[in-house]
Amino acid sequence: MTDRTPSFQEAMEIAATWLKQWDDEEISDEVMADRAAELVASRDGARGFFVVSLAGESSLMDRLPDPLVIKLREAGDGVVDLTARNLAMSAAMVVHHRNNGDEAQALGSERVNQRCTELLRQLDSHRVKERLETLLDAASHSRGDDLSFLERWGYDDDQKAAIGDAVQAVAES
Structure with a gap:
């Protein structure tokens, strides 16, 4: 990602791409967790990530890999x-x-x-x-x-x- 905070729409698109890569085993749990942490660092990024990950077909939020849970815990009150x-x-x-x-x-x-x-x-x-x-x-x-x-x-x-x-x-x- 760039240094610019993504819009809600951009965050949804980014999250969808990353979730597909994770589902296709192109990226690890740790990489997915790091990327999710980048998105949830902003309100629109977090909203986009959660819309796609909670409502989508990816099994990420069903599995809740430990590295992801750790990053989401670290994100705090916003998450x-x-x-x-x-x-x-x-x-x-x-x-x-x-x-x-x-x-x-x-x-x-x-x-x-x-x-x-x-x-x-x-x-x-x-x-x-x-x-x-x-x-x-x-x-x-x-x-x-x-x-x-x-x-x-x-x-x-x-x-x-x-x-x-x-x-x-x-x-x-």
């Missing part, structure tokens, strides 16, 4: 925040898709949700606990810092309940 938001959005979208009879999309959202759950279990437990408590406060009690996030997406009570269930599932092993 925890985006993963928590993706957990919430995917949980809410499972409800939305099922209500609309779109089982294929619901299954895709479930896969994203499961990947977020597993990643959150691997990240710094203190940071994850604090972040998920904030999310749970908004979903279950309609208060706190995440309330505007949930309201912006217009989640209904069933979706908020699903978000609460998803947060609780992270703690279960």
